[in-house]
Amino acid sequence: MGSQIGSEGQGRGHLTPAEFRRAGQAVVDWVAGYLERLESFPVLSRSQPGEVRSKLPAIPPEAPEPLERLLADLDEIVLPGITHWQSPSFFGYFPANASPAAILGEIVSAGLGVQGMMWQTSPACTEVETHLLDWLVDLLGLPQGFKSSAAGGGVIQDTASSATLCAVLAARERASAWQTNERGVDRRFVAYASSQAHSSVEKALAVAGIGRENLRPVEVDRHYALRPDALERAIQRDRELGATPFFACATVGTTSSTAIDPVPAIGAICRREGLWLHVDAALAGNAAICPEHRALNDGVELADSYCFNPHKWLLTNFDCDCFFVADRAALIRTLSVLPEYLRNKATESGAVFDYRDWHVPLGRRFRALKLWFVLRLYGIENLRRYIRAHVALAREFAGWVTADPDFELCAAVPLNLVCFRHKGQDAFNEHLLAALNASGELFLTHTKLGGRFVLRLAIGGTWTERRHVERAWETIRRTARQL
């Protein structure tokens, strides 16, 4: 550290900047080597419970260890315990796709070591984030009201679960004339989401003191999308019972099958009934970067809040959930704190955003950097190509399934998720899934649709190409024949 590391710094074991340069190169090399070897690992870790821990020493070292020993342990202890989310043959859940560009942004973020709880504690951390989220409104064709130049604004949350919680909280406050934060829950609030909605809605209602049993799982149609008539009836029934309907979550791209709730109809009901509408487009929202998928946003202009996750399908390392609100004052009023030790002129001027008041945690990292690196190092044209390639592959895969007499498609394929099954019993499909994942050649997960066990193949990996999808299908057919 030039003048900075004198004998004092050295005496505390810091790497000097020169040492950090060399060590950083070694670690970057290790990561590059990992990416080169991605296809050589079994996708699902074969580690047994306790196996990783059994290789770790009982106590940490008293004296410093050399970096080489850590890197060796990464290979020998950590990698066998990794389920390779970045493998091109990882088709489970929804993807969490990292990219070289985002990793570079993460390195800068770690290097700056900024804690951006308030504008003052690093104006760039707040302003780059606000600006990028305004960019995304235009890029994805979202309502202009979500922009910071209007009454709305965007903020990066860690996950869609946290975004849903913040939406529930703001809705709860608005519905109680801002009294619940002060006095606690004093009535029966009721929330609505389809039976296919993400588990985070239920969790948010539990956390918020509203209670899981006050979530009405609304019926879905044969495409697994929420039925607006059922929503309307449920709201009326609850009103008759004296409850306070306050919140609805519409899902654009459900976790089980990427079903798309009819947001325009749901939005009209919510406006009429005075419910806060949150739209959870965690995976699917990313596709709206392509003009041909803009219909995904239909009705979002009626929403009070909206989120999607670039960490799912826009090459930005986890964690990066983009959460937008139409009325930022409602969100801030719900989540603000201002103890004496955080007072400062910028906050009091009202001219800045203090993002600590847009979510539950006080502190925050400079997460906008990785998104900035992705948008600029890829350029929008490549991001569109990327989404389109996955959608085309998913449709192709769906065609193969349909053409095979032993398999059947179990849901529409609007985007990059194919839900399918062997025509045998559920038990056969369960065995098939277990055998496929045990092979190490690919990783799939499952769901239940219409009461049946269904395989899910989500195509969204950074490195996934046509050959990986082809090989997956060959492996699936071969394994089914052998079972």
Next chain:
Amino acid sequence: MGSQIGSEGQGRGHLTPAEFRRAGQAVVDWVAGYLERLESFPVLSRSQPGEVRSKLPAIPPEAPEPLERLLADLDEIVLPGITHWQSPSFFGYFPANASPAAILGEIVSAGLGVQGMMWQTSPACTEVETHLLDWLVDLLGLPQGFKSSAAGGGVIQDTASSATLCAVLAARERASAWQTNERGVDRRFVAYASSQAHSSVEKALAVAGIGRENLRPVEVDRHYALRPDALERAIQRDRELGATPFFACATVGTTSSTAIDPVPAIGAICRREGLWLHVDAALAGNAAICPEHRALNDGVELADSYCFNPHKWLLTNFDCDCFFVADRAALIRTLSVLPEYLRNKATESGAVFDYRDWHVPLGRRFRALKLWFVLRLYGIENLRRYIRAHVALAREFAGWVTADPDFELCAAVPLNLVCFRHKGQDAFNEHLLAALNASGELFLTHTKLGGRFVLRLAIGGTWTERRHVERAWETIRRTARQL
């Protein structure tokens, strides 16, 4: 990517591993250069509201931009908007100290791109974390009951705010025989913390649907520590009013002045009254790595939960809050979800931890890596030296304040925070603070103690040495004389 990036990958704009190697080197170089230049920047950003945004283009680029342009923008747009938390002359708030070792761990975490919501989704992500948190129990001399081999266990949360929220939720559930998650808040729960407790307690009660007005701010003694007699009286009063006392937060090292609540006495009351005791030792807990500071843990064996932040004072990049519980079953029961699409054999075996059930978000990064890198690349001996150096410097600074007829100490200095003021009026101290921070030479923040405006100097920076503290004192004295 060798065979992995064929024409398809290239066509989507991914950097190949070879390109990533070069780009990663350039970014590591940039970070090393930043560390070398740390002392050359004004500590508090001089950016005006909107200034950073005014330098950003209105729309993102359609085509990829070269990395060089991004790095140039980091220098020209981002750095002027950074408040340099890593500057050796950053003495504000509590530190958020990054280190070269932790940055290396962050690079690996970003490179692996693991999403560790469940054991199965990367056993190493869960097991390294569990193992390290067990290590910390021994390293810090915490109760053995917090270990995963006992009934407890540790988990990394983003911030102490989130840890406090989880503690409040588990307490709420236990106090309601696990009914609130299901049915919502149906009684008046009351919580207790000293008037000096962190704002996150109030926020957690608001979020949890309990209400801020049901937090009793308990009186403190002249050392700003909670008075157990006042706590006991408050509980009795609330019981007489028919409320349900359920939770107390003791603070070991308050944000304003590092006051240390008497945890043994508070713990005895909580045991007797059946309250969940959470101990928030966000900053101070780190010092217990030194045997001479182990008294900080007195009484923690009576706590139901405990947290401290290695991202504050143990060289581990933000975000890294270590949260321990004595009864993990209570925490898991409070926060668990198990939708069909997350079911798997490992979870059902009961032999593993699924950390998604230990906090609010579903997804999670592999944050244990940075902590692992810190513990191993520094070794415990250096971490102890590091803490001791800061404590010694703080005591030395306190001595200078005491010896100066124009200044006075405003609170005891048990660790690394000095609360002091010029003997002039509050307004003078406010001007002094503004002038110091405007100088760019150092950054301090303030609080109020006993109704008076007090300057806070927290010594915890990775690169802070004696000469920075000496210069800070000289600057403070000179500026006060000149005002």
